[in-house]
Amino acid sequence: MGIMTISVRKAVPGDGKAIIECLNDSCNGSCNECVNKYACNNKFFPQDAMFIDKKLSMNNGSTIVALDKDLAVGLALFTVNKFSKTRHRAECGWFVRKSYMKQGIATKLVTALIKEAKKKGLKRLEAESAVGNEASLRLAEKLGFKKEGIKQKALMLDNGKLEDTFILGRIL
Ligand SMILES: CC(C)(COP(=O)(O)OP(=O)(O)OC[C@H]1O[C@@H](n2cnc3c(N)ncnc32)[C@H](O)[C@@H]1OP(=O)(O)O)[C@@H](O)C(=O)NCCC(=O)NCCS
Secondary structure (H helix, E strand, C coil): CHHHHEEEECCCCCCHHHHHHHHCCCCCCCCCCCCCEEEEECEECCCCHHHHHHHHHHCCEEEEEEECCCEEEEEEEEECCCCCCCCCEEEEEECCHHHHHCCCHHHHHHHHHHHHHCCCCCCCEEEEECCCCCCHHHHHHHCCEEEEEEEEEEEEECCCEEEEEEEEEEEE
């Protein structure tokens, strides 16, 4: 294993199952930091891969997947709201399997994601990250995202505690 064996490509319908497994493995079950609208604490809201496959076929964004041979080890995605005055911007997120973290995989993924967003003519990417999520904040800052503000009490943790998040913006 090593960064040299990792490739990145656009995800396609049919990758749903691999992506779910990857998302589940990027969470340690007691995470207080990650803002993930699809999975939390290894529990998927939509229970099956078909939901992800359907989203991948919708063409309202892009998902980039990192692969170690056939194993999905990380992903970065953005979603656009096409029919509105916010159609020039997209919300994004990023996740890497625990055993593959800190090897530059998210850097590779989000770099590819930014390139893809530019190619689609987007003008702005946004992300939201818990104020204590050092890995995510470092990654974002490194790739040109700026902290634009704080959402107070934006996350409710499993223990009921409320946590603030940063709004991160990347002008393209
Ligand atoms: C955030 C995440 C995707 C980073 O993935 P990764 O592949 O480990 O990131 P990279 O190896 O490309 O590292 C990116 C930068 O962050 C730094 N970094 C990575 N993990 C870190 C950590 N735990 N603490 C501090 N800095 C960290 C790296 O050193 C690197 O900065 P550098 O180039 O200046 O050294 C990964 O930690 C993850 O999946 N976390 C759980 C899911 C999550 O929180 N997603 C974000 C939702 S808002």
